Structure formats: structure tokens, C-alpha cells
């Protein structure tokens with residue numbers, strides 16, 4: 001492949017990764033993380049009873065699903081600004097807000113409260129809301145919570161707060 005075609009191919013792949021929402025395939029780093037995850041789980045909790053919960057789906061970006069942030073800015077500039085100004089309450093056209101996600105997570109949170117040693121694999125927006133709940137943070141701040149990719153976060157509820165440990169995959 002000539003250098004120009006390779007550069008174009010690279011830009012297209014990067015552009016794909018910047019898209020929000022949807023049920024995108026794993027990126028090459030996502031595949032690497034999936035390979036490392038069992039080891040991280042063994043280090044942290046153990047256990048092996050997988051369940052799929054629809055309520056853990058990604059925040060629904062409505063008409064913006066599958067677009068990059070730059071595309072949203074170009075096509076829906078007012079929405080882009082509105083979301084920046086109030087990310088917790090902003091609801092995507094035909095989609096959801098973080099506030100909506102918090103409401104749909106309520107049954108899941110109740111289930112988690114009753115359970116022990118649970119591993120949750122889901123999307124960043126959803127993890128932010130679950131993290132905020134267990135860390136007793138104001139939910140309106142959840143859209144800015146630091147939940148990095150390729151990282152397993154272990155939360156252990158204690159009598160006076162929640163202990164937190166992070167296991168970053170070496171990829």
C-alpha cells in the first residue's frame with residue numbers, strides 16, 4: 001500500500017473509533033483488553049456467571065447515533081452547544097439524556113445492591129452513572145466522571161464509604 005493510501009486508511013479507521021453510540025465492533029485495543037480482562041478479573045473478584053442486561057445498553061444518542069462529535073457539531077450545532085452547557089439533562093433528539101439513563105438503571109442498581117462479587121462490562125456513560133451511585137457522588141456530575149477505557153474498577157462497599165481499586169490493562 002502506498003503511503004497516501006495508508007494515511008487515508010488510518011484516518012478512516014480513527015474516524016470510525018470517534019463515533020459515539022451504536023453497537024460498534026471492538027477496536028484492536030478493545031480486543032487486546034478482552035484478552036487481558038480474565039486475568040484482571042482473577043486478580044480482583046473471580047466468578048463466572050455471565051448475564052446480559054438490556055438496561056446496560058449505551059446511552060441512546062438518537063439521531064446522532066454513529067456520528068462523530070465533529071459531525072454532530074456540523075449538523076446540529078445548537079444541540080452540540082446545549083449538551084455542553086447541560087450534559088446531564090440534555091436529551092439527544094430521539095434518544096436519551098444522562099438523567100434518563102439514571103432512571104433506567106434503577107432496577108439494575110437495586111439488583112447490584114442485593115448481590116456480591118459482580119463484574120459489569122458496559123459502556124462509559126453507563127459506568128459513569130453506576131460509579132457515581134456507589135461512590136455517593138451527585139448524579140448530575142456523572143457525565144464528567146473519570147472512567148477510562150481498558151481499566152477494571154473494583155468498588156467495595158464498606159460501612160463508612162466505598163473502597164476503590166483500579167486495574168489498568170497493560171496494552
Ligand code: G3H
Nearest residue numbers: 020021123124125126143
Ligand atoms: O460513547 C459515548 C460515551 O459512552 C460517553 O460519551 O461523554 O459524550 O457522554 P459522552
